[in-house]
Amino acid sequence: MELTELLAFAVKNGASDIHLTAGLPPMIRIDGDIKRVKVDALDEAFVREMVTDVMTEEQKAEFEEHWECDFAFEIPNLSRFRVNAYNQKRGVGAAFRTVPTKILTLEDLGAPQVLRTMADNVRGLVVVTGPTGSGKSTTMAGMINYVNETQHGHILTIEDPVEFVHESKNCLINHREVGLHTHGFAKALKSALREDPDIILVGEMRDEETISLAL
Template sequence: MDITQLLAFSVKNKASDLHLSAGLPPMIRVHGDVRRINVDALDHKQVHDMVYDIMNDVQRKHYEETLECDFSFEIQGLARFRVNAFNQNRGAGAVFRTIPSKILTLEQLNAPKVFQDLALKPRGLVLVTGPTGSGKSTTLAAMVNHLNETEYGHILTVEDPIEFVHDSKKCLINQREVGPHTLSFANALRSALREDPDCILVGEMRDLETIRLALTAAETGHLVFGTLHTSSAAKTIDRVVDVFPAAEKDMVRAMLSESLQAVISQTLCKTKDGAGRVAAHEIMIGTPAIRNLIRENKIAQMYSSIQTGNSMGMQTLDQNLTDLVRRNVISPAEARAKAKIPENFPG
């Protein structure tokens, strides 16, 4: 099988990822589990050639110099793929993450109503967090799409690489990729403030400079969407503040307390019928009470504020898991595996 056939097979089987690893057959991840494809093992040259053939000259040079490379790749009419090529002890390796050609709407994702409200905020910071592969990009793409279909404005995205490709509907959309279009997230964000955006999407808030610029953009009247790999709202606030030196922490807490609109922390759960996965969310909204806790560094008290904030669209992860179990969407065992307090899900 060539790479196009393997990727077509992967998409047909609703796989989130295709794994190529020299010395082993190709494998796909379906509903969270990695499965072998029933074909012969690939050797180093086969894997290397499959990946090398779809790279451009810049990507090949980067791969040769650093032994790894991130890029995106599209098969027209099938899907886009986010690719990481690397080397391992048996030879070449690569992972292809499937990015569906069609952007799912918030309704199709069964996202809480508050996501629509957050997508239309005139300014402030909305963070979508969770582990790798938890659907952050899918959620953010749906929120950007909702804004694009509803308001007239300018949406600017900075990604590494570009994942979901948005058509300009009511909004003008400019998508920039680190590498081909800009040297870094920080460079792109510095320029963004002079590019008349209403909304800025930052693919990953990786370092101090990017986080500082994202906070500044949110504070100066832009809606900023960003992602982090944290697993809860409280850990997200700590992560943002901890990046900064001690002398700046109070200032950063003040900036966050002014600009934070929401933190959405999500994880994917296997459905009870085994047919797919569903997102479970912790949602913290930037209410006056939450803003005050951030300003005063009382992060430990956030959980109880989220627990009692249902009327404002807030929920803890365990509250959402309880609802999914009650509606028979996931099993109690799956809820227990994902829960912050597993004892809440006996059985």
């Protein structure tokens, strides 16, 4: 089974995550539960080939040097995927998270009015938290989409990797990806202050410096 075929199967069956790991069949998460795909176990060389085939040369170099790598890619007319490739006892592994190419609006999400109120604020800090798979990225994308449709400003996103890709509607939107367009969250935040932003979306707060700069 080729990677594109496997990912298409997973999306068709409503999977949120797809796991490839050497020595085991592919596994997908549906409604919170991990389920095995009924195919043969994957050997290490095949998993490595599938994962590195969708990496850029820079990502391949990072993976070889650091033994793990975060990146995203898109299969047209199917979905976008956020990927973490890593090494484990049996060899290479990778976790693919499906990211819909269609950005859901706050109305689609059934979001409370308070999210629109927060998005309308001219100043302030909004922190979106929750466990893995709880909808943090989808919620932030919905809020950014709302601002993009109702305001006129500059929205700057700093992510690792870029998940939802927004088209500039009423707003100018620039996406910056750590490792491709900047060396780190903190460095990008420092530069952001000179880029005339109205809204800055930071994908993750990983260290004290980034948190301090955000505050």
